[in-house]
Amino acid sequence: MAKESFIVNRLKSVGFALRGALLLVRTEASIKIQVFIALVMTAVGFYFDISNTEWILQIFAIGMVMGIEGLNTAIEKICDYVQPEFDSKIGFIKDVSAGAVMLVSIAATLIGLIIYLPKMF
Numbered sequence: 001m002a003k004e005s006f007i008v009n010r011l012k013s014v015g016f017a018l019r020g021a022l023l024l025v026r027t028e029a030s031i032k033i034q035v036f037i038a039l040v041m042t043a044v045g046f047y048f049d050i051s052n053t054e055w056i057l058q059i060f061a062i063g064m065v066m067g068i069e070g071l072n073t074a075i076e077k078i079c080d081y082v083q084p085e086f087d088s089k090i091g092f093i094k095d096v097s098a099g100a101v102m103l104v105s106i107a108a109t110l111i112g113l114i115i116y117l118p119k120m121f
């Protein structure tokens with residue numbers, strides 16, 4: 001069988017990744033909340049007419065939180081697949097993974113405060 005071209009393979013990978021992102025948004029409550037916050041913060045960004053640099057920081061913060069949340073979800077699914085029973089090692093892995101989401105969420109919140117607090121007061 002002829003090998004598919006590099007371009008066709010890359011396009012397929014983009015399709016799989018898009019399907020994964022859609023699955024994430026459709027099935028995970030935490031990502032739904034993050035999408036909602038991202039939309040609100042985008043509206044707030046337009047309202048305060050933030051600078052290009054502030055947009056870059058805001059988009060990066062939103063992307064980091066949602067990206068790490070996606071990885072956290074994937075790790076949780078692997079954990080549940082390999083060990084559906086209670087297991088302290090699985091608990092540790094899930095806690096660390098959730099901790100990673102919390103760390104980027106704190107950073108994103110601080111970025112938001114640094115951008116918007118001076119504009120509000």
Ligand SMILES: Nc1ncnc2c1ncn2[C@@H]1O[C@H](COP(=O)(O)OP(=O)(O)OP(=O)(O)O)[C@@H](O)[C@H]1O
Pocket residue numbers: 028030076083084085086087088090091092094095098
């Ligand atoms: N199999 C398990 N063994 C031990 N502890 C677990 C196990 N499953 C979950 N836990 C504990 O429960 C916590 C929550 O796990 P869970 O998989 O419900 O994640 P979650 O953050 O509530 O995700 P979601 O809301 O997306 O389902 C984990 O961080 C861990 O401390």
